[in-house]
Amino acid sequence: MEANNLIWNKRLYKQWFKSRPLNLKWMLLVILVFPFFAATWEMKKSSGFSPLQVLGLLVFGFAIMSNMQKRIKTKKLIATFYIFLFLLFFNLLLVLTFEQSIAQFGDTIRTMLPFVLFFYFRKNINSLIDIEGFLITFLVASIFPIATLYYEILFDPIREVYNTESRGGGLRLSGFYADLFGYMSHLICGFICYCYFFIKYLDRKKKSFFFKQFGFLIILLITLVGIYNLRHQASWAVSLTLVLTFVYFVRKKVAPYQLISFVIIMIGVGAYFYIEIFNELFAKDIQVYEGDARDSAALNGRVWIWERYFAIWESFNVISQWLGAGFAQHLKSRVMMSGGMHSDYVRLFFSTGIVGAICYLTFLIYLIKNAIKVKITQLKYLMLATVLVLILYGISSLPMLASGAMMYFIVAIISQTNKRNLC
DSSP: OOGGGOOOOHHHHHHHHHHSOHHHHHHHHHHHHHHHHHTTGGGHHHHSSOHHHHHHHHHHHHHHHHHHHOOOOOOOOOHHHHHHHHHHHHHHHHHHHHHOOHHHHHHHHHHHHHHHHHHHHHHHOOSHHHHHHHHHHHHHHTHHHHHHHHHHHHTOOSSOEEOOGGGTOSEEOOTTSSSTHHHHHHHHHHHHHHHHHHHHTTTOSSOOGGGSHHHHHHHHHHHHHHHHHHTOHHHHHHHHHHHHHHHHHHTTTSOHHHHHHHHHHHHHHHHHIIIIIIHHHTHHHHHHHTTSSOGGGTTTTHHHHHHHHHHHHTTSOHHHHHHOGGGGTOTTHHHHTSGGGSOHHHHHHHHHHHHHHHHHHHHHHHHHHHHHHOOSHHHHHHHHHHHHHHHHHHHHSOTTTSOTHHHHHHHHHHTTTTOGGGO
């Protein structure tokens, strides 16, 4: 079967799922149950650990074993990526030796998990059909969290968490999850999945209502209303970028009136965002820009955190600055390499030093270049959109550490970079 000629339905998906080897099938099951396990995070307060943490440990172990057993040759990646990984692992090992605690062992597993999964997915997803099957699996897994989100929006909040006035105030929904990424991961990545199939089926005369123009409007509305109610700055930038990228990809495949409709919708969304949301959500950043607040208050106080720990980093020796905070054996090294930095770039900069940070940036550029080279339109959108999510969220969030199902989605898609059979 060729993926380009495949029209997915319930029967075909079941057939595909059953025919997958055990090495891939167990991960598909993890994706399906992940939203339910993510809802158990609070159990660690009473028992010391949660089923979600146990699941993460099992996934790490099974992925390691799968990587060791499955001997499939894949094209080599850019050398700087391997240098970055070596520095990251070595620094984590140094901090673990220094701390000698179970908590740091857990942090080490958590930090390395995305990269272990990267090589797992790279070895176990080897066709466009498998990519599409993975996307459908992710969409199925998104039903529960998105349904829960809309229950909160339409009826009653499950947990009441309020933003500070500096962050625009108002109720911030998180439901059963530790933070809003329990919802956001499925809204953002689910939208990317939908756009993939929309582009794929664009030229077909007979297609489901959901892949017609009004179907797109419904999915877009579900996504944007969800994001609006989650009140998250970075997610507005990400979602608007994804929609603009989508419009760019379909501009030559749709009728002029449809393209005009998409542009009008985008202008409307942009205008509404600026008039109704921007001043409220970015209140603190506007105060910084106008000189009414200190620069350190920008990005909800993240700049203050970064300045504080960069001051510590400046006191490190040259080796620690160039190769990573683990070499410093400093009391704050653990924090500097953790999610407390609220930025993947800052966290990975401290974790691997100047050398590792440069290597990581070259890897991101490498991913973009490879995504642009892909010839299949919907796959190019998928690859490019996923890399953009990784790049944009990385500024003030932790897509490769604390983003729930989003991390699984990102590493699964970017792991397919430079594969000849997909280009």
